[in-house]
Amino acid sequence: MTAAKHQVTRKTGRRTGGRAGIREVAAAAGVSITTVSDALNGKGRLPDATRRHVRSVAERLGYRPSAAARTLRTGKSGLIGLTVTTYGEEPFTFTEFAYFAEMARAATSAALARGYALVILPAASQHREFDVWSNVALDGTVVIDPSDHDPVVTELVRQGIPVVSDGRPGGSLPVTAWVDNDHEAAVTGLLDHLAAAGARRIGLLTGTSTDTYTRLSTTAYLNWCERAGQNPVYEAYPAHDPCAGAVAADRLLARPDRPDAVYGLFDPNGTDLLAAARRYGLRVPDDLLVVCCSESSVYATTEPPITTLSLKPGRIGTSVIQLLIDAIEGASGGRPPAPAPAAEAAHQVMPTELIVRTSSQPPRRPAASARATVTAPRTPPAIDQ
Amino acid sequence: MTAAKHQVTRKTGRRTGGRAGIREVAAAAGVSITTVSDALNGKGRLPDATRRHVRSVAERLGYRPSAAARTLRTGKSGLIGLTVTTYGEEPFTFTEFAYFAEMARAATSAALARGYALVILPAASQHREFDVWSNVALDGTVVIDPSDHDPVVTELVRQGIPVVSDGRPGGSLPVTAWVDNDHEAAVTGLLDHLAAAGARRIGLLTGTSTDTYTRLSTTAYLNWCERAGQNPVYEAYPAHDPCAGAVAADRLLARPDRPDAVYGLFDPNGTDLLAAARRYGLRVPDDLLVVCCSESSVYATTEPPITTLSLKPGRIGTSVIQLLIDAIEGASGGRPPAPAPAAEAAHQVMPTELIVRTSSQPPRRPAASARATVTAPRTPPAIDQ
DNA sequence: TTGAAAGCGCTAACAA
DNA sequence: TTGTTAGCGCTTTCAA
Secondary structure, three states, X not given: OHHHHHHHHOOOOOOHHHOOOHHHHHHHHOOOHHHHHHHHXXXXXXXHHHHHHHHHHHHHOOOOOOHHHHHHHHOOOOEXXXXXXXXXXXXXXXXXXXXXXXXXXXXXXXXXXXXXXXXXXXXXXXXXXXXXXXXXXXXXXXXXXOOOOOHHHHHHHHOOOOEEEEOXXXXXXXXXXXXXXXXXXXXXXXXXXXXXXXXOOEEEEEEOOOOXXXXXXXXXXXXXXXXXXXXOEEEEEOOOOOOHHHHHHHHHHHOOOOOOEEEEOXXXXXXXXXXXXXXXXXXXXXXXXXEEEOOOHHHHOOOOOOXXXXXXXXXXXXXXXHHHHHHHXXXXXXXXXXXXXXXXXXXXXXXXXXXXXXHHOOOOOOOOOOOOEEEOOOOOOEEEO | OHHHHHHHHOOOOOOHHHOOOHHHHHHHHOOOHHHHHHHHHOOOOOOHXXXXXXXXXXXXXXXXXXXXXXXXXXXXXXXXXXXXXXXXXXXXXXXXXXXXXXXXHXXXXXXXXXXXXXXXXXXXXXXXXXXHHHHOOOOEEEEEOOOOOOHHHHHHHHOOOOEEEEOOOOOOOOOOEEEEEOHHHXXXXXXXXHHHOOOOOEEEEEEOOOOHHHHHHHHHHHHHHHHHOOOOEEEEEOOOOOOHHHHHHHHHHHOOOOOOEEEEOOXXXXXXXXXXXXXXXXXXXXXXXXXXXXXXXXXHOOOOOOEEEEOOHHHHHHHHHHHHHHHHHHHHHOOOOOOOOOOOOEEEEEOOEEEOOHHHOOOOOOOOOOOOEEEOOOOOOEEEO
């Protein structure tokens, strides 16, 4: 009786937008809402007949479960935040466009395959945009290259939401896990490659910002120079400025101690250097060897084709998502994902790939090891837990 | 009494994860939960003192409102779906990478500025990935270049969720609104530019797929040829294949009726054509004029720099979001956004930009109108409906 | 095996 | 001006 009264009392008529709710389905199928829920979610121990019947009724009514209600009830939204650093008003920076795009693409696929979707969110900003962080229920978050004391990361972790970063976090940022390339090994291997190709003085085009990538790569360069007994020759420029790279490349080749090989840390540096070399009448690779870090395929068809270091952002994106979802599902599954000794987050170091092309192979002394592709040997995909 | 009993009876102790809920805040501030809600959302008519007090208590307790509960209650999630076409397993296609990235970047900014966040979702697929569509509460959706009878679009519209497409929808796809370039005017203007630069036979590198962009652009080319009394000279290739473009470019230049100018519809065609020209010993722009549709800045520094047609994806992304949010907020605001006469969706046509560089300016006869940038005159930003 | 009932945390209508 | 209450639509004990 109470039940019947309840059913009737309820304003069960129109739902939001007139769509069918679980109660309509239950009524139409002649079962309880519990049975509907179980049948649709594959739970409980219902006879197959009931399950099929409920499913067909639900389909006929065009029933779509409410994601909001499910999220409220279960505490899981199936949503993962993806934060991109904003420069000024815009997300992304020009110089890392291809990297971000590829990384995000792979992360999207990996998340989708495990039933999660990505929500694009801005890094902390002074605007009220910050509010969007509270307006969306996240099961976890991916942060790309977080700054040393990112307030968003700190806050999320404090709330118990797993955070995995692309890029080794600086400072003592309390991320759940991180994934990064072994930048030091990559730079070292690349410089060895240039030296083996005959370079005597290798220059560097680097950035003025203090992010981990720039810092580690530059340090690796300086260390290599010291070991090789070469004076460092480098120019730093604000990498977020789309024109500054060309100017810096020009400055580098204008120096009295002009390098005979240059490595550019950012994606457009290949064309920047090629243009600068042209202005100074330097032939590549005859007079100048050129390598840059890039994910762009245009360097396969430039004149000459340019050797690039690929950070394999696709692999990074995939790994980040796997680590994050493992943390999410492990955390809710009962056992803690890692008894992490306070200052030691789970992490994964991914290999880079040096794609050797004409620009780093001088014609006079053909390289003994003429492989088309050399994978940096020192950085196997290792999981340190 | 009833109230007091209720408060006590309730299992008010631990919340999910131990975080403070609205009730804890109310208790700590000595007010009711309604007051807390109103104070935090700027609603109601509370004295400023109360508002500040509640806010400070909430902050002290580290209170974060539950997005799921708010969504369930209000019916608005603040989430907008962004669908990317998937080719095989991967979202995005190589050839339109830069376009998508730039469009998504602008859309993200525009959405954030109005308090919405974007959720990346796959277009309909045979996988169970389709489920993610039901697992996230969307206020609206952006679809990029939908296929003629996209089941996702149809389903969303049936559910009353606004859908705005980037690209004029084919078939009778019932989108709420759409945004597109005037591809016909763009191609026509571009071909006029080449003809003015001295081209006598203009070739086309086009795609084999039947999407709107490829179809409209190719048709415009054929019409232009007919008007100009020129025989069409074109090669079509599967644009999603990253290598096929180079082959098609080669085929085009190998023809007996070799064109003296070529327009490539896809982003990598510039380097494809440059490489092919090199193989045939053709100088650009002396023997061959080259233009391609691209958003990539590398064409500013190739040798020679290549004239590109930009579709201005940033503007498109911004417009799409504005139209969508207008529809979302108009729809819930009471008055219908548009009494649309059935087959006439709101739409917006955006201008393209021809960025003229060396590759389309033959040295012998300097172009009379030597502007660096020519905006197609026929496509002002017009809002119909 | 199936169903009733209790909320998840919040907002908005209504009461006081 | 402030507080009480009724759900939003679902999942999940717990009882039948």
